[in-house]
Amino acid sequence: MSRAQARPGHLDQLRRSLARTREAVLVDPLGTTGLPAGAELGRISAEMINLHDRLKQAVALREAYDKRIRALGGLIEQVAEAEENTRTMNDVVLAKIASPVLPDLADRAQVFHRLLREMDAMDGRWLKRVDRPADVERAANGTTVNGKPIEVNQPVPVVDGDRIQLSAWTVITLRRGDAR
Numbered sequence: 001m002s003r004a005q006a007r008p009g010h011l012d013q014l015r016r017s018l019a020r021t022r023e024a025v026l027v028d029p030l031g032t033t034g035l036p037a038g039a040e041l042g043r044i045s046a047e048m049i050n051l052h053d054r055l056k057q058a059v060a061l062r063e064a065y066d067k068r069i070r071a072l073g074g075l076i077e078q079v080a081e082a083e084e085n086t087r088t089m090n091d092v093v094l095a096k097i098a099s100p101v102l103p104d105l106a107d108r109a110q111v112f113h114r115l116l117r118e119m120d121a122m123d124g125r126w127l128k129r130v131d132r133p134a135d136v137e138r139a140a141n142g143t144t145v146n147g148k149p150i151e152v153n154q155p156v157p158v159v160d161g162d163r164i165q166l167s168a169w170t171v172i173t174l175r176r177g178d179a180r
Contacts, residue, residue, distance in 0.1 A: 010051070011051075014048065014051070017040065017043075017044050018044055021040045021041055021044060024040075025041075115132070118132075119132045119133070143164070143165065143166050144165045145158060145163070145164055145165075146163055147163075147165075158174055160174055160175060161174060161175070162174045
């Protein structure tokens with residue numbers, strides 16, 4: 001029996017069908033009058049089997065009801081928590097889109113000038129100076145994509161997830177997003 005057939009009064013309807021079929025069989029046990037007792041019995045039997053299966057399901061549900069309801073409650077709490085986290089993140093993203101505040105960029109040239117002055121101040125310490133020019137050059141020109149140096153004025157293809165390092169202090173990670 002489908003869910004649509006599991007309704008109040010259904011057992012009464014089955015009982016009436018069974019009584020009519022019983023009367024037909026009692027009146028004509030060999031089915032010579034043409035009454036559809038056999039077909040009707042088959043239909044009633046199928047409905048009763050379905051009803052029996054639904055009743056077994058109802059008994060199983062009743063026996064495990066408390067445990068199942070607690071499990072469903074826990075599942076609903078997980079959904080509520082995930083929805084709240086999503087709302088929070090959505091609010092953060094929307095706030096950033098509405099007011100994209102970027103940090104002030106530091107004046108890198110001043111840092112490079114200071115490094116050069118420090119190098120000039122290393123009178124007579126040539127071993128300490130050996131690596132300093134390369135460090136300053138790397139800091140000033142050291143643009144890399146995923147750790148690989150790139151040449152000046154040479155195009156470099158980039159994709160989602162690539163890390164672009166501009167000098168020693170600035171790293172940009174490309175992320176493709178869905179802007180609203």
